[in-house]
Amino acid sequence: MLGSVAIAQRRIDDYASIVGEARIAELRRLAAPLKGLRLLALSISAFGTWQADLLAASIPLMQDLGLQADWRVVRTDLEFQPPVRSLYEALGGLRSHWTADQRRQWERYSALNAALIEPRYDLVIVHDPQLLGLIRRRGEESAHPAARWVWRNHLDLSSAEPSAWEMLRDYAERYDAAVFEDTDFAPPDWAGSIAQIVRPAIDPLGPRNAPLQSDVAATIARQNGIDPDRPLIAQISPFDEGSDVLGLIEVYDALLVRFPALQLAIIPTSIRDDEQTRSYFNQVAALAAARPGCIVLSQVYDAGDTTINAIQSLATIVAQKSLRKGFAIWLSEAMWKQRPIIAGRTIGTAAQIRDGETGFIVPDTATFIERAAELLNNDARRRELGANGKKHVGEHYLITRYLSDMFRVLTGVVAASKTR
Amino acid sequence: MFGSVPTTPKSIEAYRPIIGDARVDEILELADKIRGARVLHINATAFGGGVAEILATLVPLMTDLGLHADWQVIRGTDEFFNVTKAMHNSLQGMLLEWTPQMREIWTRYNQQNADMLDEDYDFVVIHDPQPAGMLQMATQRLGRRPAGKWVWRCHIDLTDSQVDVWDLIHPHLEPYDAAIFTMAEYVKDDLVSPMLFTIPPAIDPLSPKNVALSPGVEQEILTRYGVDPERPIISQISRFDPWKDPLGVIDVYRSLKKDVPDLQLVLVASMASDDPEGWAWYERTVRRAGEDYDIHILSNLNGVGNVEVNAFQAAAKVVIQKSVREGFGLVVSEALWKGRPCVAGNVGGIPLQILYGRTGYLVNTTAECANRTLYLLQHPEAADRMGIEGREHVREHFLITRYLRDYLAIFNSLVGNVDPSKSPARLLTRAGR
Numbered sequence: 001m002l003g004s005v006a007i008a009q010r011r012i013d014d015y016a017s018i019v020g021e022a023r024i025a026e027l028r029r030l031a032a033p034l035k036g037l038r039l040l041a042l043s044i045s046a047f048g049t050w051q052a053d054l055l056a057a058s059i060p061l062m063q064d065l066g067l068q069a070d071w072r073v074v075r076t077d078l079e080f081q082p083p084v085r086s087l088y089e090a091l092g093g094l095r096s097h098w099t100a101d102q103r104r105q106w107e108r109y110s111a112l113n114a115a116l117i118e119p120r121y122d123l124v125i126v127h128d129p130q131l132l133g134l135i136r137r138r139g140e141e142s143a144h145p146a147a148r149w150v151w152r153n154h155l156d157l158s159s160a161e162p163s164a165w166e167m168l169r170d171y172a173e174r175y176d177a178a179v180f181e182d183t184d185f186a187p188p189d190w191a192g193s194i195a196q197i198v199r200p201a202i203d204p205l206g207p208r209n210a211p212l213q214s215d216v217a218a219t220i221a222r223q224n225g226i227d228p229d230r231p232l233i234a235q236i237s238p239f240d241e242g243s244d245v246l247g248l249i250e251v252y253d254a255l256l257v258r259f260p261a262l263q264l265a266i267i268p269t270s271i272r273d274d275e276q277t278r279s280y281f282n283q284v285a286a287l288a289a290a291r292p293g294c295i296v297l298s299q300v301y302d303a304g305d306t307t308i309n310a311i312q313s314l315a316t317i318v319a320q321k322s323l324r325k326g327f328a329i330w331l332s333e334a335m336w337k338q339r340p341i342i343a344g345r346t347i348g349t350a351a352q353i354r355d356g357e358t359g360f361i362v363p364d365t366a367t368f369i370e371r372a373a374e375l376l377n378n379d380a381r382r383r384e385l386g387a388n389g390k391k392h393v394g395e396h397y398l399i400t401r402y403l404s405d406m407f408r409v410l411t412g413v414v415a416a417s418k419t420r
Numbered sequence: 421m422f423g424s425v426p427t428t429p430k431s432i433e434a435y436r437p438i439i440g441d442a443r444v445d446e447i448l449e450l451a452d453k454i455r456g457a458r459v460l461h462i463n464a465t466a467f468g469g470g471v472a473e474i475l476a477t478l479v480p481l482m483t484d485l486g487l488h489a490d491w492q493v494i495r496g497t498d499e500f501f502n503v504t505k506a507m508h509n510s511l512q513g514m515l516l517e518w519t520p521q522m523r524e525i526w527t528r529y530n531q532q533n534a535d536m537l538d539e540d541y542d543f544v545v546i547h548d549p550q551p552a553g554m555l556q557m558a559t560q561r562l563g564r565r566p567a568g569k570w571v572w573r574c575h576i577d578l579t580d581s582q583v584d585v586w587d588l589i590h591p592h593l594e595p596y597d598a599a600i601f602t603m604a605e606y607v608k609d610d611l612v613s614p615m616l617f618t619i620p621p622a623i624d625p626l627s628p629k630n631v632a633l634s635p636g637v638e639q640e641i642l643t644r645y646g647v648d649p650e651r652p653i654i655s656q657i658s659r660f661d662p663w664k665d666p667l668g669v670i671d672v673y674r675s676l677k678k679d680v681p682d683l684q685l686v687l688v689a690s691m692a693s694d695d696p697e698g699w700a701w702y703e704r705t706v707r708r709a710g711e712d713y714d715i716h717i718l719s720n721l722n723g724v725g726n727v728e729v730n731a732f733q734a735a736a737k738v739v740i741q742k743s744v745r746e747g748f749g750l751v752v753s754e755a756l757w758k759g760r761p762c763v764a765g766n767v768g769g770i771p772l773q774i775l776y777g778r779t780g781y782l783v784n785t786t787a788e789c790a791n792r793t794l795y796l797l798q799h800p801e802a803a804d805r806m807g808i809e810g811r812e813h814v815r816e817h818f819l820i821t822r823y824l825r826d827y828l829a830i831f832n833s834l835v836g837n838v839d840p841s842k843s844p845a846r847l848l849t850r851a852g853r
Contacts, residue, residue, distance in 0.1 A: 003699070003703040004706045004707050005706065006706045006709070006716075006717035008645070008646045008713075008716070009646055009713045010646075046699075046702070046703075046721075046722075047719055047721040047722035048721040048722070052722070053722070053723075056722060073703075076696060078696060081696075206644070206723075207641070207644040207723055207728070208723060210640075210644055212640070213636060213640070216634075216636065216637045216640065219634075219637070220628065220727060223626075223627070223628040223631060223727075224428070224628065225428030274498060275497045275498045279495075281466075282493065282495075285424075285425055285426050286424065289424045289425070289426035289427075294426075295426075295428070302473075302628075302629070302720075302725050302726045304720070304723050304724050304725020304726065304727060304728045304729075305644075305723035305724070305725065305728070306641055306644075306725065306727045306728055307628070307726070307727055308723075
């Protein structure tokens with residue numbers, strides 16, 4: 001049996017107050033052809049990733065809209081963790097070796113898990129590229145031949161290591177639909193089913209985004225050493241060398257001369273427990289220790305959703321200094337809280353941030369400093385960007401939009417199978 | 421040396437309204453005798469875990485009291501931390517292969533860290549076995565003992581240590597001026613130390629996990645997680661493993677549901693990201709819960725942090741800690757501090773925190789746990805009364821200020837300011853353990 005995940009109960013009607021009755025009605029219309037379908041979502045982990053957050057928010061809403069949606073997590077083992085991690089790194093272009101030995105282990109892992117999928121689903125959605133091999137039993141009588149398979153990919157595969165991607169390609173091309181977070185995330189030689197784009201989204205009613213009363217946010221900020229009455233730049237994102245926190249501290253130092261009350265908060269939402277990240281963290285910690293206005297929430301697992309919500313809500317500017325791959329959907333969380341953003345240019349920031357309207361996309365540290373100074377000096381401009389940001393996210397990056405998009409994809413897949 | 425861990429400044433005066441003048445003044449007096457002393461804490465991680473949590477409060481409080489307190493983390497690479505993880509497990513009784521290579525790695529990194537020690541301190545506190553070799557190695561390098569008093573602070577239970585690992589670290593422990601354990605029961609029989617103390621762990625009443633939340637905040641959090649603040653709640657916050665018995669907690673809830681139909685259960689799992697065993701137990705627990713939406717299974721890995729834990733403890737009618745094996749079980753004090761009665765396994769340090777029938781109940785079986793919890797659910801006045809006494813018990817014994825006082829008393833004993841046998845920190849004698 002595959003692993004079960006705790007699913008909360010959620011009601012789509014609760015979202016009407018945010019997106020309006022019309023959107024909810026449209027969503028119900030889109031869900032209607034899928035009603036009663038047995039859907040299985042498969043992922044590698046039950047939590048700790050943005051994909052898992054999205055599943056945790058969307059699966060109960062799918063259930064409420066009439067689909068029989070299940071979420072299962074594949075089985076793993078200490079033995080499989082290293083090859084699966086290597087595959088992830090190779091697909092992200094971070095590692096250049098993908099060995100025949102690792103491939104054998106991955107095949108075995110895929111076969112073991114494929115055998116655990118119960119043959120009772122109409123739709124199977126695979127959420128991680130490392131799981132593409134689970135489709136291997138499709139077509140076998142016992143594997144419920146009627147099932148349609150969708151690959152919902154969240155990784156940027158544009159620079160995937162060829163040896164790793166070639167292994168997956170044969171499997172990937174067997175899927176009825178492939179869904180990417182952005183056009184540019186598809187592998188360069190993609191020749192499978194038409195690549196569809198479904199951008200990620202945030203849950204406006206989840207603990208991380210639901211509005212906090214201002215005194216609650218201020219209390220929580222104070223508990224974490226942040227003065228809610230002083231200006232604050234915050235970077236809240238996964239933490240590794242790529243997050244360029246050192247660069248952000250450089251920005252802070254430059255701004256501090258002109259804004260002596262300025263604070264900087266670095267809130268890691270996850271930290272990889274490996275040598276490189278640890279040593280990077282230690283470097284950051286040492287710099288922060290010498291700067292009284294610089295706060296690093298080092299005990300990562302203790303800063304939960306409510307704390308992150310509070311700090312996002314109070315920040316004067318939310319920063320994303322890094323040129324991180326992937327979508328950086330947490331920027332939409334900050335925009336939803338009417339915060340102006342300053343970020344480096346990546347696929348995800350270009351999609352989410354309207355440069356000059358909801359924040360700034362900057363090419364280098366010097367421009368970063370300049371834009372930040374501009375915003376720190378101009379309250380009205382910050383409010384304007386914040387208001388635009390909330391409107392933008394409300395239209396494009398809420399979970400309801402994500403569900404609409406997914407329902408369109410799934411309906412297409414189901415319809416195609418009927419005409420075949 | 422190797423870079424300090426940043427901490428948020430804290431003030432002892434902020435604790436005066438909580439613990440009263442006499443206790444604050446006792447601390448000020450002890451601190452005054454060693455004013456200006458340079459104190460260094462060294463441990464293995466700034467990232468989390470109980471030791472880091474305590475140091476994050478203790479170190480800034482020592483600074484506030486006029487000591488020059490510093491917290492540093494030993495340097496190491498994956499090979500070292502893999503070995504220390506194995507060492508940690510094996511000192512707590514897990515059977516695993518301990519190779520000469522592992523020995524060499526531990527020794528080499530302790531040597532490297534000792535080599536980086538380039539300042540003098542008045543007190544050096546080495547936490548846990550990972551950096552325990554540093555004193556002897558610094559002594560060898562310098563050709564003399566490094567300055568100051570050296571204290572080994574052991575947070576784990578050593579009584580079931582595997583022999584080969586114990587044999588490796590044991591000789592490194594004897595040169596310390598003192599050793600501090602969490603409970604007398606944790607001390608290994610053959611450990612010889614000039615002074616042996618116990619300091620039980622403690623909670624910080626002002627930390628986000630323990631500070632009083634306004635009813636608005638509490639309700640807000642419960643609602644966001646789909647928990648109904650108007651209906652009764654029982655909760656357990658723990659790792660998910662056989663020793664914390666999350667399956668038993670679900671059984672308890674099920675058997676109570678007949679008598680208390682609107683009961684809700686909140687289970688919060690503390691998990692590590694790469695721990696297949698923890699995941700297996702999480703998953704088993706989810707399956708045991710089935711499709712009962714009144715059971716809320718949450719985890720630190722999906723956004724439940726200190727503020728949320730605070731709310732789930734404070735909002736519970738009864739907090740459960742159904743351990744069948746336990747270290748100190750400080751989570752019990754967290755619950756008592758919030759004025760909630762606690763029903764918990766009669767193991768480890770839990771009996772020190774739960775006074776039977778006064779701050780909660782100690783139980784040995786699932787049936788007992790269910791009976792006692794039901795009694796408290798049906799007798800809210802008794803539950804509240806126990807909650808109040810529980811809070812007083814914690815105020816007296818398990819707050820970080822008491823912990824701080826014990827450290828200050830030990831430092832004073834080490835420099836001859838206080839007679840160790842009259843120290844407020846408990847000194848163990850051979851006969852006394």
